[in-house]
Amino acid sequence: MNTIAPSKNTPMIELKGVCKSYGLYEVLKGIDAEVARGEVVVICGPSGSGKSTLIRTVNRLEEIGSGSISCDGNNIHRPMPAQELNRLRSRIGFVFQSFNLFPHLSAIDNIAMSPIRVKGVSRDAAYAKATQLLERVGLTDKANAYPGQLSGGQQQRVAIARALAMEPPVMLFDEPTSALDPEMVGEVLSVMKGLAADGMTMMCVTHEMGFARDVADRVWFIDQGQIVESAPPEEFFSRPQTTRAQRFLSELRH
Amino acid sequence: MISDIIVIIRDYWLLLLIGQYPNGPLGGLAATLILSILAIAFAFPVSIALALARLSKSPFLNWPVTALVYFTRGVPLLMLILWGYFLVPLATGANVPSFLTMLVTLVVYQGAFLSEVVRGGIVALGHGQMEAARALGHSYLGAMRYVILPQALYNVIPSIISVFVSTIKDTTLGYVINVPDLTFAASQINNQLLTQPFQVFFILAAVYYVICWSLTRVAVATESRITRKRAGMVPLPTAKSLKLAALTDQPS
Numbered sequence: 281m282n283t284i285a286p287s288k289n290t291p292m293i294e295l296k297g298v299c300k301s302y303g304l305y306e307v308l309k310g311i312d313a314e315v316a317r318g319e320v321v322v323i324c325g326p327s328g329s330g331k332s333t334l335i336r337t338v339n340r341l342e343e344i345g346s347g348s349i350s351c352d353g354n355n356i357h358r359p360m361p362a363q364e365l366n367r368l369r370s371r372i373g374f375v376f377q378s379f380n381l382f383p384h385l386s387a388i389d390n391i392a393m394s395p396i397r398v399k400g401v402s403r404d405a406a407y408a409k410a411t412q413l414l415e416r417v418g419l420t421d422k423a424n425a426y427p428g429q430l431s432g433g434q435q436q437r438v439a440i441a442r443a444l445a446m447e448p449p450v451m452l453f454d455e456p457t458s459a460l461d462p463e464m465v466g467e468v469l470s471v472m473k474g475l476a477a478d479g480m481t482m483m484c485v486t487h488e489m490g491f492a493r494d495v496a497d498r499v500w501f502i503d504q505g506q507i508v509e510s511a512p513p514e515e516f517f518s519r520p521q522t523t524r525a526q527r528f529l530s531e532l533r534h
Numbered sequence: 535m536i537s538d539i540i541v542i543i544r545d546y547w548l549l550l551l552i553g554q555y556p557n558g559p560l561g562g563l564a565a566t567l568i569l570s571i572l573a574i575a576f577a578f579p580v581s582i583a584l585a586l587a588r589l590s591k592s593p594f595l596n597w598p599v600t601a602l603v604y605f606t607r608g609v610p611l612l613m614l615i616l617w618g619y620f621l622v623p624l625a626t627g628a629n630v631p632s633f634l635t636m637l638v639t640l641v642v643y644q645g646a647f648l649s650e651v652v653r654g655g656i657v658a659l660g661h662g663q664m665e666a667a668r669a670l671g672h673s674y675l676g677a678m679r680y681v682i683l684p685q686a687l688y689n690v691i692p693s694i695i696s697v698f699v700s701t702i703k704d705t706t707l708g709y710v711i712n713v714p715d716l717t718f719a720a721s722q723i724n725n726q727l728l729t730q731p732f733q734v735f736f737i738l739a740a741v742y743y744v745i746c747w748s749l750t751r752v753a754v755a756t757e758s759r760i761t762r763k764r765a766g767m768v769p770l771p772t773a774k775s776l777k778l779a780a781l782t783d784q785p786s
């Protein structure tokens with residue numbers, strides 16, 4: 281359609297002066313930031329600092345008050361017909377803290393349903409792709425299991441596969457491992473590492489600092505609705521510039 | 535007493551079954567079943583439409599439907615039937631058959647009740663499912679159709695069945711506007727016999743009981759299915775196996 285052909289050099293996600301309030305409470309106070317193509321950004325910050333709100337504005341699950349957000353060359357928050365927004369959303373993968381798998385569908389149906397219903401992919405192609413994705417997240421044997429029969433880690437891996445099925449050029453994660461028992465965190469993170477290695481552009485809210493160190497190209501530290509620091513992980517972890525970040529990191533280590 | 539009942543059934547079974555047909559309109563049990571099935575078949579989709587309208591943010595959809603639901607829930611069904619019977623011909627000048635009046639009234643009334651059940655089922659699901667579907671690019675109605683309603687309706691099956699049962703019971707009220715249903719046939723028989731009202735209306739009660747009881751059995755069976763599913767014991771049955779259960783569910 282009328283998508284501007286994005287050049288290799290334009291950022292994948294570009295936030296300009298993004299502000300958002302709930303009533304009188306300002307959650308986002310002018311966010312300016314970019315995520316380059318293929319870049320992995322980890323977002324961290326204290327509870328209530330606006331991390332979820334920020335990541336949810338990128339696929340417009342939340343509206344913004346002012347500013348603009350573009351993703352893959354498309355202005356996400358411009359006025360547009362609902363259909364166009366649906367099409368743009370389908371090109372932004374989103375993984376929730378609480379998985380939100382569809383409990384009435386088996387794992388493979390969860391993955392294949394949206395390509396069929398939203399993109400009009402043929403059933404055969406959708407199920408072939410879903411089978412591939414299940415293999416990629418290591419759950420080939422769980423294709424016909426229902427979400428209620430899967431562990432949290434398995435559910436989150438299916439949720440990642442479901443998002444990937446739409447073939448989005450960018451993936452957003454909002455604390456994908458926070459709802460998991462500790463022994464299941466690793467299996468989800470390793471799927472995410474694989475994605476990053478394949479060159480996926482990722483924006484990921486997480487407090488898994490090991491993941492940030494290994495995988496992230498940059499860490500954004502958010503506090504009170506502002507990006508206070510943005511630095512490569514080794515720099516951020518060893519030499520945080522602000523006292524707020526220092527305090528956050530020392531609390532995290534305890 | 536039992537023998538009286540058997541005699542009544544022997545003498546009047548055809549009237550009870552199909553009314554005056556073919557010399558008059560189709561009536562009796564056939565009319566009751568047709569009225570019930572049509573009322574349920576129309577009330578169900580109507581209730582989904584009403585529920586979606588009440589959940590809509592648009593005041594043009596939300597307000598009138600909310601008013602309609604409050605109104606119908608606050609007014610006795612019999613009043614609605616009488617209004618429809620006397621006022622619609624006055625207002626339109628058309629001669630509306632009483633069967634149609636009864637059907638439309640039942641659909642509106644039970645549709646309004648059922649819409650609250652459906653809305654409750656949707657609201658109880660929470661935001662997560664809708665957000666997940668929208669994030670994948672589904673439209674609002676697409677998300678409703680493929681994600682929300684299959685779960686919400688499934689979860690409220692027992693309440694849906696209750697409304698269906700009361701729809702069947704409420705078809706008896708058609709009697710007051712001369713809908714030739716089973717109740718009407720029974721009262722015709724009673725008027726002829728004059729001396730055996732207990733026996734006649736016992737037959738009537740027994741037939742309604744059997745119909746409603748079978749439906750209630752379905753409700754109980756599906757309810758236990760939901761419980762088992764929630765415990766993660768069995769995968770969700772498909773619509774097909776559900777229908778099958780309704781047909782094969784034997785009274786214990």
Ligand SMILES: Nc1ncnc2c1ncn2[C@@H]1O[C@H](COP(=O)(O)OP(=O)(O)OP(=O)(O)O)[C@@H](O)[C@H]1O
Pocket residue numbers: 302307325326327328329330331332333334
């Ligand atoms: N729908 C809402 N209405 C009003 N206030 C809200 C709403 N959603 C979030 N908030 C407020 O906005 C602020 C930021 O919330 P957000 O969920 O973005 O924080 P977060 O950084 O993701 O925190 P956490 O680490 O706990 O997930 C919080 O103070 C929260 O109370």
Ligand SMILES: [Mg+2]
Pocket residue numbers: 331332333455
């Ligand atoms: Mg959050």
